[in-house]
Amino acid sequence: MKVVQTLAELFYEIPLYESVALPEDLRLKLIVLGGDDATFEGYCPECETVRPFKIKQHCDFSRDPLTRVTWQDIVSRVTQQTCILAAHCTFDESHSIRMVLDCGTLELMKIGQYPSLADIGNSEIKRFRGVLSRLDMSELHKAIGLGAHGVGVGSFTYLRRIFERIIQSRFDEFHQSEGWDPEAFRVAWMDEKIAMIRSHIPEVLYENRKIYAVLSKGIHELSEEECLAAFPWLKKSIIFILDDDLRKRDELRQRDEIRKALGDFL
Known part of the structure; x- marks a missing residue:
């Protein structure tokens, strides 16, 4: 218990x-x-x-x-x-x-x-509409709803799909400039993928990367209880990455505003 x-x-x-x-x-x-x-x-x-x-x-x-x-x-x-x-x-x-x-x-x-847990969770993720795709936003809503009703495998599956797509998008964005090998990334376990793209994700994910190896297991290998236990930390990991994206986007916006203000002044 x-x-x-x-x-x-x-x-x-x-x-x-x-x-x-x-x-x-x-x-x-x-x-x-x-x-x-x-x-x-x-x-x-x-x-x-x-x-x-x-x-x-x-x-x-x-x-x-x-x-x-x-x-x-x-x-x-x-x-x-x-x-x-x-x-x-x-x-x-x-x-x-x-x-x-x-x-x-x-x-x-x-x-x-x-x-309800679903109401609170869905309110918490509204701010990510600008950094998540429509598919990811939809599946995040579904994951929160299922998790709120104690559905472990279903909620975990949706979160895993979202997390994997976020990690894949980081690789796709930077693999050419970083010289990463696409085939090596494709066959790597999730903790190894996180280590590979370390410089483009929050450091806390890299520091705790071993726990993410569970994401490389097949769903049939995980019990309902294991999936429910993994739900909170996987959801927090996704939110942490998205908050980091929002901070970076806001910083870029402020830099553009400063450049524009300086350009108007000069």
């Missing part, structure tokens, strides 16, 4: 109806209201950027949903409970992410969330 290590992981990575285990320290973060330890950073779909979030309420369905739970309430309910956990953006408290959890002593299952 997967052990959730952070609040951000619980809010942004765990799909509905998947039982997960919680370490004791995270359990305390979920049941004790307020305090600095009940905060985390994550993507706010309404701010459309990463913001700090703070846990604001925790309740069961036998109470008014807006009633704060006291410490005595927590002490009296040591075992199972159904609860609502709400995280509010600290930049605007009207922006929130809410989960309905079926909780055990050290286990829980997410049985509801709003906005």
Whole structure:
């Protein structure tokens, strides 16, 4: 059973109806209201950027949903409970992410969330429309939707296709100027391809290239659980590359504006 290590992981990575285990320290973060330890950073779909979030309420369905739970309430309910956990953006408290959890002593299952993982994920990738092809954008939406419903093989397959096309596009763009061998690239494993194009991708991908060897395995070699486990880091890798592309594009735009302004001045 997967052990959730952070609040951000619980809010942004765990799909509905998947039982997960919680370490004791995270359990305390979920049941004790307020305090600095009940905060985390994550993507706010309404701010459309990463913001700090703070846990604001925790309740069961036998109470008014807006009633704060006291410490005595927590002490009296040591075992199972159904609860609502709400995280509010600290930049605007009207922006929130809410989960309905079926909780055990050290286990829980997410049985509801709003906005959904798919809604949050699709909001997060809107900014990449200018750097992704229509096909990649469509398949990224599909991957996020499948991942949000716990479909491991399907979501992983779409992400793998996108990642492979991004790596291939880097090779196609620079192989002549760099003198790379197309046949050597074609037969190489993914970690070897990443090493080959190192100078044209974010360094963190090269530093962790061994983990990407899993992308060279056939889908039939991977279990549903392995694909679900790979989904978060593969999605983050794709987003990291795309953010890097956006930064480079913005830098080029600013350079062009400076050249134009200097030309007009001179």
